Amino acid sequence: MTRAIKVSSWNEWDPLRHVIVGKADHGQIPAPEPALNAKVPEESDMRGRWGRRSKDSIARANELLDEFSALLRRRGIRVDRPDPIDHNLAIATPDFTVANQFTCMAPRDVLLTIGNEIIEATMSYRCRWFEYLSYRPLLEHYFEADRGFRHVAAPKPRLTDRSYRPDYFADRIDEPTRLEWTARKHFVTTEQEILFDAADVTRFGRDLVVQHGFTTNAKGIDWLRRHFPSHRVHAVNFPGDPYPIHIDCTFVPIRPGLILNNPLRRLPDEQRAFFARNDWLILEAAPPAHNEPPPLCYSSVWLSMNVLVLDPKTVCVEASEVRQAEQLDRLGLEVVPVELRDAYPFGGGLHCCTADVWREGTCEDYFPRG
Numbered sequence: 001m002t003r004a005i006k007v008s009s010w011n012e013w014d015p016l017r018h019v020i021v022g023k024a025d026h027g028q029i030p031a032p033e034p035a036l037n038a039k040v041p042e043e044s045d046m047r048g049r050w051g052r053r054s055k056d057s058i059a060r061a062n063e064l065l066d067e068f069s070a071l072l073r074r075r076g077i078r079v080d081r082p083d084p085i086d087h088n089l090a091i092a093t094p095d096f097t098v099a100n101q102f103t104c105m106a107p108r109d110v111l112l113t114i115g116n117e118i119i120e121a122t123m124s125y126r127c128r129w130f131e132y133l134s135y136r137p138l139l140e141h142y143f144e145a146d147r148g149f150r151h152v153a154a155p156k157p158r159l160t161d162r163s164y165r166p167d168y169f170a171d172r173i174d175e176p177t178r179l180e181w182t183a184r185k186h187f188v189t190t191e192q193e194i195l196f197d198a199a200d201v202t203r204f205g206r207d208l209v210v211q212h213g214f215t216t217n218a219k220g221i222d223w224l225r226r227h228f229p230s231h232r233v234h235a236v237n238f239p240g241d242p243y244p245i246h247i248d249c250t251f252v253p254i255r256p257g258l259i260l261n262n263p264l265r266r267l268p269d270e271q272r273a274f275f276a277r278n279d280w281l282i283l284e285a286a287p288p289a290h291n292e293p294p295p296l297c298y299s300s301v302w303l304s305m306n307v308l309v310l311d312p313k314t315v316c317v318e319a320s321e322v323r324q325a326e327q328l329d330r331l332g333l334e335v336v337p338v339e340l341r342d343a344y345p346f347g348g349g350l351h352c353c354t355a356d357v358w359r360e361g362t363c364e365d366y367f368p369r370g
């Protein structure tokens with residue numbers, strides 16, 4: 001029997017009942033553009049290359065995403081899949097053009113579920129401007145099926161050149177310079193307009209922790225604060241990260257009271273006080289099993305900690321990430337290994353390739369000491 005649709009999810013760990021898993025169809029290496037130039041490391045094999053990904057790589061990524069979907073279904077979780085648009089098409093708006101797009105492998109980057117609401121994020125890369133269209137059929141279906149569902153699109157940004165700092169377009173910026181810039185919050189995106197990617201937000205019930213970095217600016221955080229007046233919205237930044245995009249390889253809650261923090265991207269002391277005051281333990285994540293991301297991948301090796309929590313006792317970890325799996329096992333969780341590494345180049349790991357529709361539970365205050 002098919003369960004009724006319910007959109008509701010308040011945190012990253014309550015029992016997962018319904019989720020969207022992305023697809024790799026029409027996957028692209030995006031053409032150069034300001035925000036992406038700032039993210040792709042100088043030594044990356046993606047520098048100077050763009051266009052369609054190979055048929056074989058797309059088929060392999062889809063095989064892994066299909067297997068992951070089947071695993072979740074066997075565990076009783078409802079899984080929906082997007083309707084991919086043709087990401088090979090160029091985009092022209094009155095303000096910019098790009099020669100191709102990206103993928104819809106990573107719904108977590110685009111869709112932010114908070115309670116009974118799913119927000120289509122503004123996004124901050126030009127190549128991702130239309131990515132929400134791949135999810136529209138699902139959101140339209142949820143709107144028909146669940147009278148409580150609120151479908152929200154955040155203000156679409158113009159993404160003119162004024163949204164990006166020209167000093168980030170230099171051919172070569174050394175890592176010490178990048179680290180000095182990110183430590184003083186000099187990011188590639190400016191404060192010209194509201195910008196945020198959904199994957200910069202991590203949800204702790206009444207509290208939303210939002211990374212200020214390349215893909216989310218202070219205006220984006222302010223928009224979230226005004227949009228959710230009953231939540232506390234905390235802006236955080238991680239000075240050790242030369243390419244700060246998306247919080248889910250950096251600061252990952254596992255269950256109430258426990259967070260994994262990337263040891264190279266340590267949350268600054270003054271920002272830790274709030275967690276300590278409320279008896280939350282912030283542990284250094286285990287080191288990744290790999291020294292390099294897979295070929296043509298714009299994410300870092302820290303996709304090792306990009307885990308999907310199924311409930312406070314169960315977590316999906318990429319199958320080759322044995323150190324991360326061992327750490328979570330020692331912390332008392334059942335670890336479910338999931339092979340996904342060959343799909344990483346299409347947009348990320350197990351958390352990135354999913355977006356919550358329904359987790360059991362309600363909006364709780366996990367930080368009563370404010």
Ligand code: ABU
Binds near residue numbers: 301
């Ligand atoms: N989408 C998450 C990427 C973060 C990282 O490259 O570390």
